[in-house]
Amino acid sequence: MGTNAAGFNNILQTWGYKPTTQRQAVLEVILKNQDKHLSAEEVFAETKKTNPRIGLATVYRTLQLFEKVGVLQHISLDDGCMRYEMADPEQKYEHQHLICEVCSDVIEIREDMAFFAEKVFLQKGFRITTHQVKAFGICKKCSDDLECNHGNDGK
């Protein structure tokens, strides 16, 4: 069980929701783009390719539903819209995102942050249920590119 097209229907049924064609279609888009962080509009555009009659409102509702039943989680990459990615029930805390300010590439890392939550609880009594680490900077590729242009770019 988990998040494949098969065990998915069980999840919905467990929660009392119907596995409609739209929800299946959106799920397939999600599954085919696990490496990406899609926005509602992007999911909408992708889903329309196989299901042209789907409405944008349904996509918004479906993404929220998927988040509620634990299939998705949303993140904000500060680009003007909410984005979604598969939720990892194994992982207590979300993974982290590195966002390149030059090429806008998003790199995922899985630095262990458990100590962080522990320390916060010990020092503040605050019980963290979820946390997000988002870092902006320059990725290796862009860093190397800039390096290159030092020597042979004398106008």
Place this chain on the structure above:
Amino acid sequence: MGTNAAGFNNILQTWGYKPTTQRQAVLEVILKNQDKHLSAEEVFAETKKTNPRIGLATVYRTLQLFEKVGVLQHISLDDGCMRYEMADPEQKYEHQHLICEVCSDVIEIREDMAFFAEKVFLQKGFRITTHQVKAFGICKKCSDDLECNHGNDGK
């Protein structure tokens, strides 16, 4: 020098911007609310108390300007609008926010995250310029309240 009403004009002049009455008024609101994370609407409402003729668009523009010149930084607390707080030029990385899911209180902490940036650079070659840690959970107070209601809340 730095971010007091006095050194402020220098900052603007250095960048070629005029220290207008509106900008001074917004700055005072910011200085008087350093412990808070105000939204544009909130800054607008506060500023109107002393400067009733200021327009909302000017507040938006001013907040963006202040961020550009390094006086402010924006954060998203996932409550539907951008929020601003004083930027701390001493601190290389932003402080962290704990957001209580029960009472919506925002707690600030200053856990050192330099090791995080170092590790990321060593492992990925990604140079972090700024990063944000945002954690959701239950604050001590709300946690204690819930505890209390266990014994004497039998319907």
Place this chain on the structure above:
DNA sequence: ACCCTAATGAGTTTCATTTTCATTTGCTTT
């Protein structure tokens, strides 16, 4: 096949933020 409710989709609405543009203001030059 029938029923009932959940689900959908087109259109409308909300609301934060941005843009437009005519007017005003802060400075610099007379």
Place this chain on the structure above:
DNA sequence: AAAGCAAATGAAAATGAAACTCATTAGGGT
């Protein structure tokens, strides 16, 4: 102090993501 001018402002309109409305459709049980 008056003139000149670009920067800054404010009112209003525009934008765009997300939520809502409501008439219609489609699951799933009977």
